[in-house]
Amino acid sequence: DAGVIQSPRHEVTEMGQEVTLRCKPISGHNSLFWYRQTMMRGLELLIYFNNNVPIDDSGMPEDRFSAKMPNASFSTLKIQPSEPRDSAVYFCASSFGGGSYNEQFFGPGTRLTVL
């Protein structure tokens, strides 16, 4: 099994540019999570999908952030326009959640630097 796949692994962009992060969850998993990790704030949940439907997006910091899950095998997190304070490592995780609280498996992350 390939695990959770994220792309790109590293992204460097300039302030104001649009950034799109991609995630492929583990096959068969029906829950997908986007997290952000910074030194100051640690790991924070941004948004959570179940069966491709956004369940909780209360962690999304601003309207500049948006996430989609068009099908069970693909999700995107978009930042438009990007700002230097968005610089962080963004993780995608997936689990098989059938109403219980199941083990989450994380991808390798995307390190985003906004200049």
Add this chain to the structure above:
Amino acid sequence: KQEVTQIPAALSVPEGENLVLNCSFTDSAIYNLQWFRQDPGKGLTSLLLIQSSQREQTSGRLNASLDKSSGRSTLYIAASQPGDSATYLCALFRNAGNMLTFGGGTRLMVKP
């Protein structure tokens, strides 16, 4: 609001020592708890998941315990090795959905 604390933030021990990492939480009405390992510049690797009805889980040299009444979980690492050097994070499932709240982590260094 659930708060998760891990103390100490950093720990250095000689190889071979048994050690305990601590995780405390403010709301005892938790569901499951998951321990992760993170190597520098890498993603998170799941180590153990403790169901809310369980008291402990074991995997190899690792043993995780859960005491909801006292708001504590511990991760015990037996016979530590330099390869155990990493940051260890605990995370609690919230009582609404499958969302995790993370502690700040303990950075462990095992010296040869």
